[in-house]
Amino acid sequence: MADSDIETAVARALEDAPDRNFTETVDLAINLRDLDLNEPSNRVDESIVLPSGTGQDTRIVVIAEGETAVRAEEAADEVLSEDDVADLDDDEAKDMADETDFFIAEEAMMQDIARHLGTILGPRGKMPDPLAPDDDVVETVNRLKNTVQLRSGDRRTFHTLVGAEDMDAENIADNIDVILRRLHADLEKGPQNIDAVYVKTTMGPSVEVA
Numbered sequence: 001m002a003d004s005d006i007e008t009a010v011a012r013a014l015e016d017a018p019d020r021n022f023t024e025t026v027d028l029a030i031n032l033r034d035l036d037l038n039e040p041s042n043r044v045d046e047s048i049v050l051p052s053g054t055g056q057d058t059r060i061v062v063i064a065e066g067e068t069a070v071r072a073e074e075a076a077d078e079v080l081s082e083d084d085v086a087d088l089d090d091d092e093a094k095d096m097a098d099e100t101d102f103f104i105a106e107e108a109m110m111q112d113i114a115r116h117l118g119t120i121l122g123p124r125g126k127m128p129d130p131l132a133p134d135d136d137v138v139e140t141v142n143r144l145k146n147t148v149q150l151r152s153g154d155r156r157t158f159h160t161l162v163g164a165e166d167m168d169a170e171n172i173a174d175n176i177d178v179i180l181r182r183l184h185a186d187l188e189k190g191p192q193n194i195d196a197v198y199v200k201t202t203m204g205p206s207v208e209v210a
Contacts, residue, residue, distance in 0.1 A: 006180075007173035009199050009209045014165055017204035024202035025056060026163040026172055028179065028209075030152075033195040035188065037154045044152035048182055049143055052171035055164025058145045061096065063105035063113060063128060068137050072104075075141035082109055085116050093120045102144045103128035104137065125151060150179065156195075165201050172199075176209065 010026070017024060035042045062072035063080045072079045077100075088096070097120050105113050105128035113121075113128060121127045129144065131137055152158040160179065163172035176199065187193040198206040 006176050006209055007169050009207045010172045011169040013199045013204060013207040014169055017165055017201040024165045025161055026165055026201055027159050028162045028176055029159050029198040031195040032156045032193055035193055044150050046150040047147050048179055049147050050175040051178055052174050053146045054161055055167045058101045060102045060141050060144055061100045063109055068106060072137045075138045093117055097121055097124050097126055104131050104140055106131050
C-alpha cells in the first residue's frame with residue numbers, strides 16, 4: 001500500500017487538472033542528483049509492471065511463427081511472421097515502431113529481427129522482448145500491457161506514465177510507490193539520488209510528491 005503522502009499528492013493533481021474532453025494520462029517526473037549520467041551504467045533503464053495497470057491501451061506486436069503466432073492472436077494487437085518483417089520497408093517499419101509500445105519475438109528470430117529492424121527499433125528502445133520456447137505468449141503480452149519503461153538517458157529529469165485521470169488516486173499512488181521503491185533499490189545511493197518527484201496530469205499543474 002502506498003504512502004499516504006503519495007496518495008495526497010495524486011489526489012491534488014487530479015483535483016487541480018482542468019476539465020478536458022478527453023481522458024488525460026497521469027505522469028511522474030523524476031529529478032535525479034549526484035549521478036554522472038554520461039556514464040551509461042548510472043542511467044535508469046527499467047521495465048516496471050504497474051500493480052494497478054497503466055489505464056491506457058498498450059499496443060503490442062508479436063513476431064512469431066506456428067502455434068505461438070496462433071496463440072498470440074488472442075492477446076496481441078498484431079502478429080507478424082518472419083517474412084512479414086523482412087518485407088517491411090523503412091517507412092513502414094518506422095511507422096510501426098512509433099505506433100507500438102512493445103514488441104515480443106521468439107528467441108530464434110531475434111538475430112534476423114536485429115538485422116532487419118535493429119537500426120529502427122534500437123534507437124527507440126523498442127527491440128523485442130525475447131520469448132523463450134517455454135514462455136506463455138499470452139501471459140507475456142498481458143504482463144507488458146501493464147508495463148512502463150523508465151529511461152533517463154543522459155538527462156537528470158525524466159518522465160513515466162503512472163496511470164490515467166479516471167483511475168482512483170489510491171491505485172495511481174500504488175503504481176508510483178512501486179516505481180519509487182525500484183529506483184531506491186537500484187540507484188547507487190538510493191533515495192539520496194532522487195532530488196524531487198512530481199505528479200501531474202497531461203495538461204495539469206505539477207504537484208510535488210513528498
